[in-house]
Amino acid sequence: MSISRKALTIIFIMASGITNSQDLTDNLKVWTGISLKYEVSKNLDVKVSQLFSHNVSPMEFSFAQSKVALSYKIKRRTYVETGYANGLFNDSRSLRDQGINTVLFNKLAVGRIYANFSYKHDIVKRLSLRHKPEIQYFFTSLEKYQVRAIYAARLSYNVRRSSLAPYLENQFFYYTGGDISSGVKRYRLKPGVNFKPFDDFPMGVSIYYIIQKEFNTDNLPENDYNVLGFNLSFTLK
Numbered sequence: 001m002s003i004s005r006k007a008l009t010i011i012f013i014m015a016s017g018i019t020n021s022q023d024l025t026d027n028l029k030v031w032t033g034i035s036l037k038y039e040v041s042k043n044l045d046v047k048v049s050q051l052f053s054h055n056v057s058p059m060e061f062s063f064a065q066s067k068v069a070l071s072y073k074i075k076r077r078t079y080v081e082t083g084y085a086n087g088l089f090n091d092s093r094s095l096r097d098q099g100i101n102t103v104l105f106n107k108l109a110v111g112r113i114y115a116n117f118s119y120k121h122d123i124v125k126r127l128s129l130r131h132k133p134e135i136q137y138f139f140t141s142l143e144k145y146q147v148r149a150i151y152a153a154r155l156s157y158n159v160r161r162s163s164l165a166p167y168l169e170n171q172f173f174y175y176t177g178g179d180i181s182s183g184v185k186r187y188r189l190k191p192g193v194n195f196k197p198f199d200d201f202p203m204g205v206s207i208y209y210i211i212q213k214e215f216n217t218d219n220l221p222e223n224d225y226n227v228l229g230f231n232l233s234f235t236l237k
Contacts, residue, residue, distance in 0.1 A: 024063065024223060028056040031210075031229035038236045043073040047083070053227075064088045064107070082115040099140050112138045123155075130154040143220055144185065146177030156194075163196040180218040188212045192229070204233040 035049035047069045053062035069083025088107035089095060095108050102109040116134035123129055132152040138145070151174075156167035173186035192208025210227035217223075 024053075024225060025055055026223070026225050029062055029225060029227045030054050030056060031227050031231075033229070033231040035231065035233045036236065037071075037233070045071040045073075047071055047081075051231075061090065063090075077120040079118045080116070081118070082113070084111065084113050086111045094143070098142055110138065110140060110142075112136050126158045126160065128156055128158075130156070142178055144178040144180055144217060145175035147175075149174040149176075163194075163199075165194045167192055167194065180220055181216070183216060185216055186212065186214045202235040204235075206231040206233065 031051055031053050033049060033051040035047065038046045040046055047067070049067045051065040051067075053064070054060065055062050065085055065087045067083055067085040069081050071079055071081040073079050086104075087110045088104055089110060091103075091106075091108055095110075100108050100110055102111075114134055114136040116132055118130060118132045120128050120130040130153070132150075132154070134150045134152070136148040136150070138147070140146075150171060152169055152171045154167050154169040156165050158165050169188075169190040169192070171186075171188040171190065172184055173188075174183065175185040176182035189211045190208055192206060194204060194206045196204050206229070208227075208229045208231075210229065212226070213224050214222035
């Protein structure tokens, strides 16, 4: 084998390894979601949601996520929540090698349970800060983690005489239980806006943008991508 052919072979093997070990592709994604909250009592809510992710170029399915949860209000602006989330991903050798063999709707299913705590307080009038730590346990040990801890801080402003609430959220992800060293490995910046288009109808709209950066993932590639997101939320009593 010539030197050039050897070099091409090595490059091809390396590229294949990078492709197989990534969580998702690096191109721009569009996330569309819908969520429903049912108020069981004054302090207890049941939540269900569905999210779909598509790559923009080329336009193709990325993943889908279904979630069901219970949320309890401890006091005003203070909540605890626990639930189950199931993600459906395109079939890949990387996920198969990690022991993910459950197939739903011709996609590989990755399940997790989670719990979080949410507390919001005012900084000045109409400007608030919400703190939300969350812990996630995946039923399958993935290459990068089996347990993820997330801390999110959201700064939001309620526009006077309007339902508009623009916000800026920072998210930090801590990985452990995978093939890489434990630590803070992912950061997301999420600017967005929430609003209610109709005063007499219990529907909310959220439009947001996500910039994701990964770092310090040892021998595995860093998974960076951007997201344009849109979500509809409904509340039933």
